[in-house]
Amino acid sequence: EKIKEEIQCFHMKTSNDLDIFRIKFLGKKKGIITILFKELKKISIQKRKIYGKIINELKKEAQNKIKIFHSKNEIQKNEKGLKFDPTIPGTSIEIGSRHPLSILKNRIIDLLTKIGFTYVDGAEIEDDWHNFTALNIPIFHPSREMQDTFFLCKNPDFLLRTHTSSVQIRYMKKHSPPFRVLSIGKVYRNETISSRSNFMFHQAEGFYIDKKVSFSDLKQTIHYLITSLFGKAKMRFRPSYFPFTEPSAEVDLYCNSEWIEIMGCGMIDPQVLKNVNIDSEIYSGFAFGLGIERLALIIYKIKDIRIYFDNDIRFLNQFKSEF
Ligand code: PHE
Numbered sequence: 001e002k003i004k005e006e007i008q009c010f011h012m013k014t015s016n017d018l019d020i021f022r023i024k025f026l027g028k029k030k031g032i033i034t035i036l037f038k039e040l041k042k043i044s045i046q047k048r049k050i051y052g053k054i055i056n057e058l059k060k061e062a063q064n065k066i067k068i069f070h071s072k073n074e075i076q077k078n079e080k081g082l083k084f085d086p087t088i089p090g091t092s093i094e095i096g097s098r099h100p101l102s103i104l105k106n107r108i109i110d111l112l113t114k115i116g117f118t119y120v121d122g123a124e125i126e127d128d129w130h131n132f133t134a135l136n137i138p139i140f141h142p143s144r145e146m147q148d149t150f151f152l153c154k155n156p157d158f159l160l161r162t163h164t165s166s167v168q169i170r171y172m173k174k175h176s177p178p179f180r181v182l183s184i185g186k187v188y189r190n191e192t193i194s195s196r197s198n199f200m201f202h203q204a205e206g207f208y209i210d211k212k213v214s215f216s217d218l219k220q221t222i223h224y225l226i227t228s229l230f231g232k233a234k235m236r237f238r239p240s241y242f243p244f245t246e247p248s249a250e251v252d253l254y255c256n257s258e259w260i261e262i263m264g265c266g267m268i269d270p271q272v273l274k275n276v277n278i279d280s281e282i283y284s285g286f287a288f289g290l291g292i293e294r295l296a297l298i299i300y301k302i303k304d305i306r307i308y309f310d311n312d313i314r315f316l317n318q319f320k321s322e323f
Helices: 002-009 015-026 032-040 045-081 100-114 165-174 215-230 270-275 292-299 305-309
Strands: 125-127 151-153 158-160 179-188 200-211 235-242 245-255 258-268 283-291
Touching: 002 045, 015 032, 015 045, 032 045, 100 179, 100 200, 100 215, 100 292, 165 179, 165 200, 165 270, 165 283, 200 215, 200 292, 215 235, 215 245, 215 258, 215 283, 215 292, 235 258, 245 283, 258 270, 258 292, 270 283, 283 292, 292 305
Parallel strands: none
Antiparallel strands: 125 158, 151 158, 179 200, 200 283, 235 245, 245 258, 258 283
């Protein structure tokens, strides 16, 4: 029992400990177990059987301990084989940045939802009624002509929307006022690609319908949006014409000693309200539409509109934003 305990309690850490253990218990000349086996020859056959069994068990115990030591060592060796070094810095993952148009889109959504606008999405494929007719755009209006609009099919007419004003119609048909709505998305016009124009661009459309909405509400909303985006900006409302607003205006921004047109707006024409079954005697509203690309050119001092879609990583990497 004593020897058994000694075997069990022997602490082995290094291969040197293993050697000491082996010599101590199983050494060919002086090993404790070896000596016991030698002693066995000297005693009577009957006792030899009993003691032989005990000594054999001790031998097994010692051999087992050596086996366990080896298998543990094996695992350690394998771990070393992986060459895992926790002190080596990890490989960093490159994080992308948002596209400038997405940043501006998110900023506009953030600013306008703060003052009560609800964000909605609209379809890019429209029919003639939602894109033109309901918005008071008569058949002979130039924006209906083939050079401006991408028609998908004729009779019935389906087209790629030329502006986000179609969202006004879809929303007003489904909901009853009062409401403030914002929508941002792609619009398409058959235009020659240049540094200033593209056949596809993004528009933001805002509209508000309630009792007694006036032009001053429109001015205040635009003023809030523009000063939030540009700081103390010099802007002006210039009388203009849109078939679906009356009166209509264009908003210009003063930058680099010139006036730049940035959006169209106006009071929603009562006829448009009638087209979507809203009582124009009770309700009035305003609407505005602006080009995201155009606005981003000014904010980020970009000279060519085409760079937005070149996917040049050197350009895209420059935009880091919380949005
Ligand atoms: N839809 C007009 C355009 O595409 C912009 C606009 C929107 C004007 C809303 C007035 C009111 O140019």
